[in-house]
Amino acid sequence: MRVALASTIKQNPLLLTISSFLYRPPTKTVSFRNIFTVNTTRNLGFLRCKATMSEQEPPRPVVVQVRDKIELTDTETKIFSCLLNTLRHFNLETVLRVAGGWVRDKLLGKDCYDIDIALDNMMGSEFATKVAEYLSATGETAPSGFGVIPSNPDQSKHLETATMKLYDLWIDFVNLRCEDYSENSRIPTMRFGTAEEDAYRRDLTINSLFYNINTSSVEDLTGRGIADLKHGKIVTPLPPKATFLDDPLRVLRAIRF
Numbered sequence: 001m002r003v004a005l006a007s008t009i010k011q012n013p014l015l016l017t018i019s020s021f022l023y024r025p026p027t028k029t030v031s032f033r034n035i036f037t038v039n040t041t042r043n044l045g046f047l048r049c050k051a052t053m054s055e056q057e058p059p060r061p062v063v064v065q066v067r068d069k070i071e072l073t074d075t076e077t078k079i080f081s082c083l084l085n086t087l088r089h090f091n092l093e094t095v096l097r098v099a100g101g102w103v104r105d106k107l108l109g110k111d112c113y114d115i116d117i118a119l120d121n122m123m124g125s126e127f128a129t130k131v132a133e134y135l136s137a138t139g140e141t142a143p144s145g146f147g148v149i150p151s152n153p154d155q156s157k158h159l160e161t162a163t164m165k166l167y168d169l170w171i172d173f174v175n176l177r178c179e180d181y182s183e184n185s186r187i188p189t190m191r192f193g194t195a196e197e198d199a200y201r202r203d204l205t206i207n208s209l210f211y212n213i214n215t216s217s218v219e220d221l222t223g224r225g226i227a228d229l230k231h232g233k234i235v236t237p238l239p240p241k242a243t244f245l246d247d248p249l250r251v252l253r254a255i256r257f
Contacts, residue, residue, distance in 0.1 A: 062232035
């Protein structure tokens with residue numbers, strides 16, 4: 001039988017690929033690039049080869065483990081308590097929200113040290129000054145660093161940002177904003193905005209989530225951020241054309257995820 005098979009292989013080189021399975025024990029099925037299925041049986045000593053259609057399985061849905069609530073570290077608890085005490089000390093009605101990547105990462109159970117505080121009714125520098133005054137008035141440890149980074153549209157810095165080091169972590173303070181772009185410029189016109197307007201101006205829904213410090217709750221103002229995070233989806237809050245034309249650099253940030 002081996003002589004006959006060798007002669008057959010010379011006439012049909014395709015069988016050379018599968019001939020090595022002739023005398024392998026015991027019965028098994030081997031697939032070749034989803035084209036051929038080879039059944040070999042030691043006892044019968046023969047080869048059967050048949051073409052089979054490739055059945056491609058549909059892609060499995062992505063499921064990401066997302067926490068139901070954000071768990072704060074001891075340092076984060078101290079920072080947020082300090083900010084809330086500042087509100088009470090000066091009788092401020094400001095709503096404090098942590099924005100962006102910190103919320104996303106905390107929901108994924110990751111550590112994050114990039115805390116951006118968004119304010120609904122004052123500039124970041126104004127509130128940061130209040131925090132420093134509160135710490136001084138109560139005799140608590142003064143911030144080890146404090147500064148203001150002015151806006152500089154020519155360098156793609158569209159918003160004034162106050163930065164302060166509290167309990168060994170740098171915190172940024174900015175106001176909620178809405179951005180209006182003209183057709184011929186990537187430099188937006190800035191104005192105070194609502195939390196919802198601020199969420200929709202962001203690059204991706206998973207980056208549009210807020211953590212409301214006043215209520216200790218996550219806010220999903222686009223209604224899609226948490227769902228997209230759970231399913232591993234990269235989605236823009238607005239139609240993609242509008243989001244990416246406003247700022248083409250957002251395409252690169254989307255690819256990063």
